[in-house]
Amino acid sequence: MKFHQINMKKEYYIFRHGQTFATKAGTGYGIRIFSASIIQEGIPAIKKMGEYLKNIPLEYQLTSSVRRCIQTTSIITEITGKSFEKDKRLNEYFLETFGYFHERITSVIKDIEKTNYEKIAICTHGGGIAIIKNLLINKKIKPSDIFSFPDPGRLIIIKDNKLEEINFN
Numbered sequence: 077m078k079f080h081q082i083n084m085k086k087e088y089y090i091f092r093h094g095q096t097f098a099t100k101a102g103t104g105y106g107i108r109i110f111s112a113s114i115i116q117e118g119i120p121a122i123k124k125m126g127e128y129l130k131n132i133p134l135e136y137q138l139t140s141s142v143r144r145c146i147q148t149t150s151i152i153t154e155i156t157g158k159s160f161e162k163d164k165r166l167n168e169y170f171l172e173t174f175g176y177f178h179e180r181i182t183s184v185i186k187d188i189e190k191t192n193y194e195k196i197a198i199c200t201h202g203g204g205i206a207i208i209k210n211l212l213i214n215k216k217i218k219p220s221d222i223f224s225f226p227d228p229g230r231l232i233i234i235k236d237n238k239l240e241e242i243n244f245n
Contacts, residue, residue, distance in 0.1 A: 093144040121229030126155030140166040169203035
């Protein structure tokens with residue numbers, strides 16, 4: 077699956093929701109996949125990221141509508157004053173084919189690429205980050221790339237077809 081329409085003027089600031097019981101333990105969420113909350117020990121990293129993002133003139137901010145992303149972006153908003161628009165297409169990868177998930181995430185990026193926004197922040201989940209990162213850098217993704225995502229507390233910046241990662245942990 078290829079993606080060609082990339083605007084190199086755009087800068088993406090992509091991050092995963094804050095740490096949860098599952099990310100800390102390295103396990104799945106089970107029945108709490110949509111209801112899991114961020115845990116206290118992950119909040120300092122989110123606050124540091126918020127302080128960093130406060131100095132970036134972001135123009136458009138999107139988030140998954142899943143609880144842990146909403147909690148994460150609420151902290152970021154409190155610090156930056158920039159609110160995040162919920163987009164269900166950024167929600168967790170769950171009970172769907174890779175093809176459908178890929179198309180869902182790709183449609184978000186395609187919509188952003190049609191705008192004049194140049195500095196975009198996105199809060200989502202690991203699989204979504206893997207797809208976005210591979211689309212923007214490699215222009216393609218295969219199912220095995222779905223696990224190429226950062227831990228919570230890390231910010232991925234994609235600019236000029238280059239990736240930078242900042243660890244706030």
